Amino acid sequence: MAAQYSIEGATAKGIAASVERGVAEGGLAPGDALPPVRRLADGLGVSPGTVATAYKELRRRGLVVTRGRGGTVVAGAPPVASRRPPRVPDGLVDLAGGHPDPAFLPVLRPPAAVTPVYGxxxxxxxxxxxxxxxxxxxxxxxxxxxxxxxxHGALDCVARLLSTELRPGDAVAVEDPGFHHLLDLVPALGLRTVPVTVDGEGLVPDALRAALRGGVRAVVCSPRGQCPTGAFFTRSRRDELVAVLREFPEVLVVEDDHNAEVGGAAAYTLAAAGLDRWAQVRTVSKHLGVDLRWAGVACDATTLARHDGRMLMTSGWVSHVLQETVVDLFTDGAVRALVAAGEQAYAERRAALIDALGAYRIRAVGASGLNVWVPVRGESDVVNGLRTRGWWVAAGARFRIASPPAVRITTATLAPADAVRLAADFAEALGDGQATYGG
Incomplete structure (x- = not known):
């Protein structure tokens, strides 16, 4: 436990709140060990059962994890508050956000007149x-x-599906590396994340089977444009995964096809395979605009009823003004042409950086989507090295659970000529890091 923070409380609720406060304020950092149950109980003058109950609640909420003989430690990404992206320092080229190029997004024109309705x-x-x-x-x-x-977007949908389908403590299989907001969301819902290895074709079948045998209740994955690696399902990989999933028909499979229009890959989806419990969510933020908080969902009948039943009790519906805006965009030929141009440009920009890095024998992947994933030895060395050379990229730690270190570079706005310069700077940054580690 961090020496500067002292846990307080006379009840399980108070002790849990004290730990949460320490995490939120920085007194307890990811990886810090909490005291053993009996030691903390003696120090606070409470029973070991009271401390054990507090730790159980903290584990349920994803604030801490238990590592066997390693004890109870603060989770790597404790969901005590939203993790907003850091501000990009002045003067740096922002390649960390995962956002599309505004040049390929249409101008949004909401309906000119909205007729009032009763009720x-x-x-x-x-x-x-x-x-x-x-x-x-x-x-x-x-x-x-x-x-x-x-x-109201992919995460809104996934959160509703998981919260209606699962109970606190249930396990969810997620991609590793995977979408950082999803990795935060699952423990925030009181669920456990089970990492499943990803390669160039998406989820690895043997890793998925192991997770399912371990008792996961839901699987969340991307069929193409996977964040952060750009992996996509081939026909053969999709069929392998379907064969595994058919052994566990009660498991809910949620596909996040957020790059459906600009991913640059064919659609071989699990949702098209006739599974018993499934949902696919598609958003428009990557090809129509980040402020369009709308998603379309296709699913089985049971999943539909549970999703809509919960939505009826909360937000009720997605704004009809927003829906009308999306209709107009979907039916505009000029918008479709702009989106197609964007998909082609994104493919060229991904390939340009991968090729430029390859010239320095730096391996990178990014077969679809808006990003390139580059395995490295030390993330902070590369991120800081590129920062001193004018580039702002994302350290891979926020996307990983057990997978090796890497950095994510968003190539959506990176011109091919600039990719050559970035690759040269990347090679220099790697050299600086190797010197730090003694070669």
């Missing part, structure tokens, strides 16, 4: 026009679209 839209939450466009969008890639609904 609410709970009785008819979805515009018929957008519902039909959503069905067509999914069917284009072979995804069953008999049951569709809307959400």
């Amino acid at each position: 609410s839209h709970r009785a008819a939450p979805r515009l018929a026009a957008l519902e039909e466009l959503t069905r067509t969008w999914f069917r284009r890639d072979g995804v069953p679209a008999r049951h569709v609904t809307f959400a």
Whole structure:
């Protein structure tokens, strides 16, 4: 435990709150060990059972993890507050955010006039026009679209699905490395993350089978444009994964196809395979605009009922003004042409950086999506080295659970000519790091 922070409390609730306060304020850092149960109980003058109850609650909420003989330690990314991205220092080229190039996003034009309605839209939450466009969008890639609904973005949908399907303490299989916001969300819901290895074709079947045999209740993955590696399912990999999942028909499979329009990869999805429990969520933030908090969801009938039942009790519906805006964008030919141009540019920019790094024998991956993932020995050395050379990239730690170190570079706005300069600076930064480690 960090020497500068002293845990307080006379009840389990008070002790848990004290630990949470220490984490939130920085007195307890990720990896810091909490005192053994009996030692803390003696120090606070409470029973060991009271401390054990506090630790159990902290584990349930994802604030701490237990490592066998290693004791109880603060989790690597404790969900006590949202982790907003750090401010990009002045003068640096921002390649850390994972955002699309604004040049390939349309100008948003909400409806000019919105007629007032009496009451609410709970009785008819979805515009018929957008519902039909959503069905067509999914069917284009072979995804069953008999049951569709809307959400306020991918994470909003995933959170609702997991919270209605699972109970605190249940396990969720996630990609490793994977989407950092999802890695924060799962423990924040009181669930346990089980990392599943990812290679160039997505989830590794043997790793997924091991997680399922370990008792996970849900799987969350991306069929293409995987964050942060850019992996995508091939037909053969999809079929292998389906064969594994059919052994566990009760498990809910959630696909996040957030890069459906600009991923640069074909759609071989689990959602098209006829699984018993499944959902696929598609958002428009990567190709129509980050401020469009709308997602389309296709799923089985049970999942639809649970999702919409919970939504009915909370936000009720997605704004019809927002829905009308999305309808107009979906049906605009000029917008479709702009999105297609963006997909081509993103593919060229990913390839340019991978090739430029390859010239220095630096291995990088990024077969689809907006990012390139570069394995390194020391993340901080590379991040800091590139910072001194004018580049701002993301350390891989926030995307990893057990996978090796790397950095993520968003190439969406990186011109091919600039990729050559970045690769040269990257090679120099690696050299600086090797010198630090003694070669």
